[in-house]
Amino acid sequence: MWKKFSILIFNNKTWVITLQYMLISCIILSIVILIDTGTLSAEQYIPSIFLTKVGLATTILSALAGALLSMTVFTFSTIMTIVNFYSSNYTASTIDDFVKSDIVLKVLGIFIGGFFYAVTALLFMRETYEHDYVIAGSVGVVYALVCVAFFVRFVQQILYGVQSTNLIKDIFEEALELIRVEVQARQQFADTTPQVAALEVPLRAHATGYVSAIHYEELAKAIRPFDGVVKIHTRIGQFTVEGAVIATLYAEKEQDELHTGDYFVIQDAKIPAIDYKYHTSQLIDITLKSLPPGKADLNNAIHCIRKLSVLMAELLQADGQFVSAGKEANNLIYTVPSTEEELYYAYNQIIPAAENEISVMLALFDGFYTMKRAASPHNAEAVEQFATHVYKRVEPNFRDTLDKKYLQQTFEKITAS
Known part of the structure; x- marks a missing residue:
């Protein structure tokens, strides 16, 4: 049974990893919305450094959404360039291995998930007009730092793999x-x-x-x-x-x-x-x-x-x-x-x-x-x-x-x- 499940995962690896990071983004987004709308009382447990006004949070999320969308397009273009390099210098099977490698799928998944988080969090900012402070912007900044770490790992993998x-x-x-x-x-x-x-x-x-x-x-x-x-x-x-x-x-x-x-x-x-x-x-x-x-x-x-x-x-x-x-x-x-x-x-x-x-x-x-x-x-x-x-x-x-x-x-x- 485990072998059959592993084969199913392998055959749908692209979707599995992308949806995995989308799911993580949805979980983070749900928690943030519950806290920012007051449904979940957790303000006393959150350090004040993570609290920002709604206006600043909106600015951060807007910039983050545009940046992540641009990075997604740039990453995809980079992948296509490497695919062309592999096809010219190596074999078709090495292209499959590169495209299905964990870091390639993860970096795409986390960028798409981050864009989804930023855009959806912006939509819910209107529900927080009674509150002076929210955490959506700060969480977005942390998410952006994680995206940078994944992108650095992605670049290292490319520099390693082209040799x-x-x-x-x-x-x-x-x-x-x-x-x-x-x-x-x-x-x-x-x-x-x-x-x-x-x-x-x-x-x-x-x-x-x-x-x-x-x-x-x-x-x-x-x-x-x-x-x-x-x-x-x-x-x-x-x-x-x-x-x-x-x-x-x-x-x-x-x-x-x-x-x-x-x-x-x-x-x-x-x-x-x-x-x-x-x-x-x-x-x-x-x-x-x-x-x-x-x-x-x-x-x-x-x-x-x-x-x-x-x-x-x-x-x-x-x-x-x-x-x-x-x-x-x-x-x-x-x-x-x-x-x-x-x-x-x-x-x-x-x-x-x-x-x-x-x-x-x-x-x-x-x-x-x-x-x-x-x-x-x-x-x-x-x-x-x-x-x-x-x-x-x-x-x-x-x-x-x-x-x-x-x-x-x-x-x-x-x-x-």
Whole structure:
């Protein structure tokens, strides 16, 4: 249930955070109005420094409303400028991450909420003609100071995010955390083999899109009465079409087909918080953007390849073809990609784009060496085989004697380890 709620929040994150700050503004406004109209007797508890005459409060709120509206427009223009920068230098997925980042949504939410507070508080100033002093203006000043603090944080985040090194670092750390969770699951339930029962019931996709999440616990509970096993064929982040078989229920007796919509979240958008391949694909895309005929920033491409190699080295520590999912370790099993498959889909776009760049290829083979040293014995053999395949492909592209020499040395370091 909590997982479903989290997905709902993620899909509507823009509205949730904006409305959250609107709600906070409404609460503050309600308290201020109750005090200023005398409905709530709290004057004796309020320091005199926060009390202002109605005329001054009206002036403050009027200025605040105009300023916050201007800041909202300015902030939105800044966001659009950064979006244009990201689209030119990085990838579409990094734009999504920036637009949906907490600080961007919070700064918009607090400015909109502040404008709502100031305008609405002005409307209620007419109800306070019998009172000499109100707190609406002072609260507005405090709110404005909070807005300034949020805007400063917003500017710092922009200055941090436009630096490619920081962006790559954030992507790497998010991917590393998810990969460590995946490796732990693979090591804990490695080589779990599904028990094939007499009957096979296909579970078909209810929609077309990306498999964004799988509710393992709910699915395990649903199949418990069948005394069967579900083998999940699809993976988080994988694209599927309506009607495709995404899992198979093995049962001892005939069962009706389960409705996959209750257990598989299929939508147009991936969920970065649970999909490590979402982040590795970002590194791949940034690498491709940095290679010719794009920006031709080879150092940035090399940096991305090194980070990607570290992630792959972490992932290849665990063996296993089948892994149990969720708490029900006996009846939910999903297929783990082979080492060759992981390496192929990580590098199949990079190699053709960089096969004529010796500096990039040296970094790539250094990465293979890092992977082989960290990988399990079975995976290390697969890494060497993949590196051999890549070497045979790219070696004829280099005719310079020194290029050939250093490429061969780097490759032999892999085969000798």
